[in-house]
Amino acid sequence: MTPPVVLAVAATDPGGGAGLAADLATFAALGVHGGCVVTAITVQDTRGVHGIHPVPADVVAAQLDAVLGDLPVAVIKTGMLATPEAVRLLAERVVLARVTSGSRGQGRPLLVVDPVLRATTGATLADAAVVAAYREHLLPLATVVTPNADEDAVLGRGHGAAVLRTGSGAPDVLHRPGREPLDIPHARVATTNDHGTGCTHASALAAYLALGHDLATAAHRAADFTSRRLATSSTWDLGRGRGPIAHISTSSMTETEGVTA
Ligand SMILES: Nc1ncnc2c1ncn2[C@@H]1O[C@H](COP(=O)(O)OP(=O)(O)OP(=O)(O)O)[C@@H](O)[C@H]1O
Numbered sequence: 001m002t003p004p005v006v007l008a009v010a011a012t013d014p015g016g017g018a019g020l021a022a023d024l025a026t027f028a029a030l031g032v033h034g035g036c037v038v039t040a041i042t043v044q045d046t047r048g049v050h051g052i053h054p055v056p057a058d059v060v061a062a063q064l065d066a067v068l069g070d071l072p073v074a075v076i077k078t079g080m081l082a083t084p085e086a087v088r089l090l091a092e093r094v095v096l097a098r099v100t101s102g103s104r105g106q107g108r109p110l111l112v113v114d115p116v117l118r119a120t121t122g123a124t125l126a127d128a129a130v131v132a133a134y135r136e137h138l139l140p141l142a143t144v145v146t147p148n149a150d151e152d153a154v155l156g157r158g159h160g161a162a163v164l165r166t167g168s169g170a171p172d173v174l175h176r177p178g179r180e181p182l183d184i185p186h187a188r189v190a191t192t193n194d195h196g197t198g199c200t201h202a203s204a205l206a207a208y209l210a211l212g213h214d215l216a217t218a219a220h221r222a223a224d225f226t227s228r229r230l231a232t233s234s235t236w237d238l239g240r241g242r243g244p245i246a247h248i249s250t251s252s253m254t255e256t257e258g259v260t261a
């Protein structure tokens with residue numbers, strides 16, 4: 001069966017924990033085809049972010065136009081967007097894709113915005129101009145935004161999109177316009193091997209939406225998927241800082257020759 005397509009628009013992490021590596025691994029694990037538009041190349045490891053090199057805006061635009069002009073993208077999932085220009089031009093493409101999707105016999109692409117403003121290791125990944133561009137251009141188009149508590153406070157509400165607020169030791173909470181907030185409980189895992197958790201969680205949410213689940217079901221499943229991946233990585237010893245969340249499942253590890261679970 002032909003899988004749905006989810007397009008990640010985000011940055012690279014050479015250690016493979018966060019960003020596009022996490023996005024594509026999660027899409028593959030959940031049975032959706034993943035595209036990837038690169039917004040920036042980061043230099044980082046499990047201890048910190050050492051450099052950010054944004055891809056020129058016209059190159060980001062050309063990547064978006066190539067994918068959106070060819071593949072039937074069901075969900076666009078954003079991670080680190082790096083510059084206000086990238087936020088703005090992505091918003092323009094989302095509007096255009098929604099206008100043209102009907103005439104091409106496709107559904108309107110959904111938009112999952114993971115507003116990556118700060119890394120787990122503490123580095124700032126988006127400045128005030130990027131935050132302003134999110135508020136003005138991208139959040140009003142979002143199907144759902146997945147901020148942690150700090151990002152939620154910085155971005156504010158009033159954009160009209162659903163918000164799945166994550167982290168901070170409490171359950172995730174799904175806020176949908178005109179409805180009561182819904183707690184999304186998930187098993188907490190005691191681990192510092194959590195680099196890439198936000199990216200994995202938002203990508204799982206996008207994948208479950210692409211597979212046809214409603215927002216609440218997708219949020220429950222994404223929380224469960226993320227907890228299970230953290231449970232796998234909790235016993236790992238990778239890197240000198242916050243080790244990566246597992247992008248391979250326990251079952252794929254036992255199937256892989258030479259790897260002991
Ligand atoms: N130790 C943990 N055990 C279980 N679930 C966790 C744990 N840490 C985070 N999560 C879950 O992972 C998801 C992502 O949360 P988190 O707050 O880490 O992302 P984030 O800070 O928004 O990351 P990013 O900035 O990359 O978007 C949420 O569903 C959160 O509840």
Ligand SMILES: Cc1ncc(COP(=O)(O)O)c(N)n1
Pocket residue numbers: 010011012013018019020042044079080116118119120121194195196197198199
């Ligand atoms: C390219 C990229 N995207 C996102 C994050 C945030 O992930 P985390 O909060 O786990 O550090 C990151 N560190 N790098």
